[in-house]
Amino acid sequence: MYAIIVDPLSSGSEYLNELRNYAIKVISILSRRAQNSMKTSHLSDYVTEEEDFSSLLQNILDITQGEKILFCLPGSEIGVELAEKIAQNLKLKTNNKDFSKERLNKYLMQERIKHCGLNAINQFLIKNSTCEIPHFSFPVVLKPTQSAGSDGVIFCKNQQDIKNYIDKNFGKINKIGVRNNELLMQEFIAGTEFVVDLVTLDNHCELVALWEYEKILSPEGNFLYSSLKLIDSEHKYFNILLNYAKKVIKALGICFGPAHVEIMIDKDEKPILIEVGSRPHGGKSQAIMRECFGYNQITRTLDNIFKETKNFTYAPKKYGELVFLISQKEGKFKIFGRIDDIKKLNGYIDFFPFIAENEYLQSTKDLSNIPGIVMFAHESAEVVTNSVKKLRDLEKDENFYEIYL
Structure with a gap:
């Protein structure tokens, strides 16, 4: 049996490893968009999208030789459109095709949920x-x-x-x-931004993780994402966010696979959609989910499909936070000068640098040019909070980002 993953990039690359546990053969497809704009060096065996869509379908059928194809899912945002198109043409289970455009286009997305009576921008x-x-x-x-x-x-x-x-x-x-x-x-919606990560299968929708973004004000007066913090079911907005997110994905016809829902709680404490991704939460989120829950969106998606095990509880074993490093420096990068001190912080799990020696370090403007992410997780929320504060103090050190003069 086969499964198809379109653009298994970012967190979606985890599908490839997890499917091996089920003894499922995987066809990795690289869309034209990914070929032109994404780093794909970690992929050694894949099928490329051609100009002629029918040629791609025939290529898939030639590979499978009549064996059953179980599903086709996107591994990243860039692969959503092609994954749904393949699934529809191969008569595989997928999201409701009537709202394909609304899931892709952020303008149509807001218009659709507004039509369904939900708060919209x-x-x-x-x-x-x-x-x-x-x-x-x-x-x-x-x-x-x-x-x-x-x-x-x-x-x-x-x-x-x-x-x-x-x-x-x-x-x-x-x-x-x-x-x-x-x-x-x-x-512009003033308020606090949250993320609701869900998994869907037909009429079943389960919560995998719920997050709160921390932001700071940059010297230029723009908001910078500072961290992504896991929240528990005792949070005052937990039920509001979850109920609203479920209504949003129903309105957009998301009923097969992961969904990543970004929501703002405004000054009147009402939820308003920012946008939805019909794919797994990207970045390092899947890694910290696994650390805090023992599972993540990828594993829960596959468990729902193969084992039909449904999870109705939300009980993080640890508090977790992904901290986005923020550089005020610019120049030819040398090293991170305080790595050993970071690793000594309580609850430290991992460090993911996004810049290498001799590359140009830019001052951080948004999530697209952060120099790295530090992951913390611990049974105590206070431990995580204190370690994040100490990390920010370390980051103020002149030698935290060492550059060549």
């Missing part, structure tokens, strides 16, 4: 580089209609900022290989 679709922009209270958020992470997301404080953003980004190919033929302007 006020927005305006910029269809060309010279269109007249309606009045919104500043600041506003501008972003591509189809992108991943914080790619192309910026706060604009006045009309000139908006014009500069449109001039720079309209028609540009973004990091997931999509040309920005439309841009999206949305009202």
